[in-house]
Amino acid sequence: MDKRLFSVCCGIASIIIWPWLPSWDWWIPLACLMGISWQKRPATACLLLGIIWSLCYSHWQLQWLHTPMLFQRGQLIAGTVDSVKVQEHNKSSLIVSLKRLNGQALSPTPRVLLSWYSEQAPPKTGEFFQSITQLRLPHSLHNPGSFNSARWLLGQGISARGSLTGTLSHQVRAESLRTQMVAHIKEETASLSAQPWLLALSVGERTGLSTQDWAMLRGLGISHLFAISGLHIGLVAGLGLLVGRLTGNPWVAAMLAASLALAYAWLAGFSVPTQRALLMLLLWLGVYCWGRFWSGRRILLLTMTLLLVMRPWLALDQGFWLSVLAVAALLVTTHWLGGRKIWRLQFGMTLLLLPLVMLIFGGVSGVSLPINLVLIPLFSLLFIPLLLVAALFMLPAPAFASAIFNILDALFMPMIKALHWLNDTLSPWVWLSTYAQGVGFFILLLPLLLLPKARWLMVLPVCVVLLQWGAQPHWQVRVLDVGQGLSVLVTQGQRGLLFDTGNRFNSGFNMADGVILPLLRRLGIQQLDHLVISHNDQDHSGNRDYLARTLPIEQRWGAWPDGQQCRAGQQARWGALSLKVLWPKTITGHSNNDSCVIHISDGVLSLLLTGDIEAKAEQALLASRTFTQAPASLSAQLLVSPHHGSKSSSSKAFIEAVSPKWVVHTAGFNNRWGFPAPEVVTRFREQGAQQLITGELGMVHWVAKGEEWHLVQTKRAGAWYNSLNTWLNGAKPLE
Template sequence: MKRPLCLIAGGFVLGETAVLLALTSWLYLPALIAAGMIFYGCRRGRTPLWVFLPLIFFYLGAARADAENEKWRERDKTLDEISSCYTEVQGRISSIEEDEGETQLVLKHNRLRIFRSGRWKEVPYEASGLMVSLKKESGPSWKRLAIGQTVAVRGEIQLFSQARNPGEFNFKNYYKSRGLDFRLSAEEIEVTDPSRSLLLECLRGLKMRSKEILYRDASKEDAGIFAAAVLGDKMGISDEIKELYQKNGIAHLLAISGLHMSLIGLSFYKLVRKAGTGFWEAGLFSTVLLILYGLLTGASPSVIRAGIMMCAGFYAACLGRTYDLLSAASLALFLLGLHSPNLIMQGGVQLSFGAVFAIGGVGPLLSSWLGKEGVLARGFSACFAVQMIILPVTAFHFYQMPPYGLVLNLLVIPLMGGVLCSGLGVIAFGTLSPVCGTAAAGTGHYILSLYEILLKAAGKMPGNNLILGRPGIMVLAVYAVFLTGSMIFIGLLKKKAEKWLIPYWGKLLFLMGIYLLSILIFLPRPVKGLEAWFLDVGQGDGILLRTEGVCILVDGGSSSKKSLGEYTLAPCLKSLGISVIDYAFVSHGDLDHLSGVKYLLENNEDIRIGNLFLPYHGRKDESIQSLEVLARKRGTSVRYITGGDYMRMGALSISCLYPGKEETPADINGESQVLKMDYVNCHMLFTGDMGETEEQSLLGKKEGNYLGEVNVLKIAHHGSKYSSSEPFLDSVSPDWAVISYGQGNSYGHPHKEVLNRLRRRKVTVFQTGESGAVRLVTDGTRIGFSTFVDGNRKAGYNKR
């Protein structure tokens, strides 16, 4: 029976999802879907067993996820206790990946010891898995390592980082889904048991040899894509190609997917059948091949999903039964969720299964309604269905979408088989002769060149990449209702086909209208009131203000996060639906206040800065001058501001209080712009890196300061004891203060003296180094704060 399996798997996975999201407002969404399953079953006249079975599995899935989460909570407690200790891990190597200059091992079945008080102490904890980083230049020992060996590794534990700002990638959750607890930077490694896995080592050797042939016989750029599509190795793909494919919505072609597995599996199955074998023999041989190929390529969730579905198809053929796509996908989802509930929350897994359920569920309805049995109609129906189903997943995890991705996928997917066959041909024929291998690369080269031409042409079209931001629960609910209603309406049109004759082009226009309306649902809405984000940029400053369709950035740099712009600032802006920064202020020329702004001007084409305001007294600094040059190249208006300058944007106004043109700052920190932001009864003061001398000068300016009305203070210089002096705090007298600094910084920020001064004045202090990004929201009268790391939990005391 087809649908009961889908309902059972759905109930089990929804139960796991509910627990994984139990601390958020998403909890009721899986429960509502489970209730919908029961209602659907009742309406279809199912027996009570099939009606309530999904609900039973809903609770079984919840129990499974809760048990798994409890294990991780216990592991996290232990890791927090031993993270600063010199550690020895003894475990078995399950995989080896080699990159330039570094080898990464994954160890399973691990035992831990820590060195404390002059002796080794056993830790009562078995790590499910860990990643070991080993520098190749540390010695030749890494060459003797093999899968299956037991090794003892000593070094320092490095915990995977979690997201500390909106939009940041959560490495902790990602590696948790892969069953990895932490990373160990190896200082010593010793093989304690040289026994190796012959099968896995043969597969690894085959992969390495195949990779060598690809890079020998094909161009470097083509070889990187061949290696990704055939071997699951993405290390050779350039950042430019990754960005090009991702921005145009075809990045799935760079990963092993169902397309690759089905092409290889079905081709081998048909070949074996034509050789005269029976269904069982052909199915068995094909299943073994798929398992080996999955192990060769790294056994990613999408590969496992495709492998399970293909094996189900072979088994159905052996039994003489009909293969049902949705049932096979449900079985794969059930098994993956049973193995690791955290996998369900990964964007790649959701995209993979979303595409399959779209093709098997929505695709046939559209294809039947269009009334065309040709390849083009079926292809368009499948692409449209996939695009509609994965749109919310794409927006939620990647915050943007290419509107032309529907057409591009329709053009490029049919040709991907040629790329895959070309890559396999390079490996097969390259084994015989380099000349043959190069010849085999020709077909794939021309297809990839065509891809590049199409993608670059699409990139020049208007609106080629829409930044949507991460949708909230209400937006997702509205989209679900809209999509369901659209499909029901199409079903009614299909039934009335004889009465209402709609031409084929009319049906296509109707579907495109649904597509455009879907995009409109996800477009970002203006902020009500004022929202301020004090970002956790490490050792630096970054404040983002949004109100009434206006976005303002005050500083944006870090001295501790080298790729702040790429991995923190740009993702944060995209997750909030920001494609244009109307006004950007740089307080002074230090790297920890401008590095992210420089990245946006120099390397990011998706986010534009309209106006850049630079410090008047820093106009001769090399770093400030370089920003000006970059800004003018991007068409950004540049202005140097000084004390007394003022601007108003609706209900929000910003004034520069210090330093004036007549001031003579002693150093670069003294050049810091001091900005005062006013929004009705909310008043914030941004102080850059000003010191005590500058504070005294500011206090001496009696006219136009209005320091006494400030209720939110951004503490100067990351909490340095040479700022935030007693007289300054007495004069400002804030209710709340935010300190931006990096965890474990070498400067000792924030200093105890500053914290004590604030504590004596009963100022509520938020620290980005502890809480991650700090969010302020206000309607102009009441002010509320929340912090990012603890799940946006609001504290009751910080509203008025």
């Protein structure tokens, strides 16, 4: 049974790595193969069954996207709010189950993520509304180390995005008991400094935690303590079993454990992590009351199978695998390594989960083990029980609940301050490059040599290490996918030059944390030799000051208050490369035409970075003495097009002077300006240049090979969920 359950899970989970989404009729030959193999190879048949179900489920959920003109114009939608996340005063995120689209009923009911921009309060959870919105496909920036929002959205069952500024009609719904309970808890804790932490632990609302708080939780490796999941549900159920056993009746103990776990999961809003933990707990309690013995492995496999059958896209959610493998690590530690004491359990789980933590988060915490050894018992025996008692007495005895919340505040705040001090003092979080992760995998998997049947797995980390030790090109160029903006990274080994930094938004999201820093960490680049800011536009300079505070920077060129301003004729030697500033001739302001234009060359291959210069600056550049005396000074095999491919730039004379073989347009996916402009694309095509768009291809990566630039990828890399537009339209070659 275990082997068949495992095979079904593998079949469903294979959706993670499908390079494309096959057409729905693929299920017919797969079903024939399943029928042929059912008798002699049942595990193979179960694997095929899982693949068939993932395929059919995906087409079933995505069929509504074929609605004509769905993404070309505004749509009249009607739906019910599943959840609301308040982010700012006038901005919230709503997950909505769509009931009707332009008056037509939808089945199955798709889920969409809608951003609310209005001074009015958004609809509440459970309320029905109608509105008009422009829908968009799930799409994410595509860079190594960047967060894959398209995968995350599908993992939450969300197949489209949009925005709202109001509703056409709105059916107000009476507040549920849980909503009233949450409101009471917020009211009672409003004056307490620890309110954000108490809300995170009691009702699963973590919006009050600051960026510094999240950095501390990650640095100390204790984020899991403030995300209601298996640990918390297990603690609550354990308390119920402990009290119930005093009656001597196992049924009473099981019922009390299940009731407390259900109550806690209800208070937390039945989030996906609590659903997983609750299902596993109820299965275990059912087997316990039934008087049978099932191994923890079987219960885990059955839980995984049930969850993945109900929602195959759950396999795309990294949190799902983190919690599943945490339980698996606990089972291994308990049964194989003889872990019974808490320090052995924690040590075994920390060690076994290290490869996954390195893979998902790109680093490790040096103090996770000792901190968890202290905090887990503290949460188990003190904080969680007190919170449950406070919530239980919130309605019948609010004064008593308020007193408990005050006690928790007095206990919490000194602990939180101490944790912040510890994180700031030790800086325990260590970011790992791809090479360091490969070495780490190799070391962590060395114990597999003791298991004869698993020794072949050692091939994987060895291959990673050998690939990293391979010969590296002497310089590389990466034009990053930063949406509608610009950022280019030029590297020589572990030395880097960054040209522009992308945008920074009022919501707090920025391209430094989202794209640039994760890539630098993966490459093992700890400082920048040069950071060049072409001009002061936000989509070019938005993260200038933040990066200056975060990274050591040796040379600052361009639009810096305290840097070296770009001026035509300026030259420098950077390793094996020469850097030449071709424009501006004089510093007259901060307009597009003042952008710093840099020519980078090794004597054979060259790159031209142009910022946002327009036709006027192009003409002046062509008329300058530098160009008239040495026309070849402007030529480059690789060009980042001026102003993202705007029709106001890339004049015919400029294109002929540069004569590029490759051109990259740094234009966001489906941007509202229509970049790159059709006439610009035509002019480059007539010149014979090959053109790429970051919004479609993702990060564009070249390596220098002899006398040619080698393009690392020719299409958008990754699995099918990175190219939903290709699946939907079939005509676009890249995205």
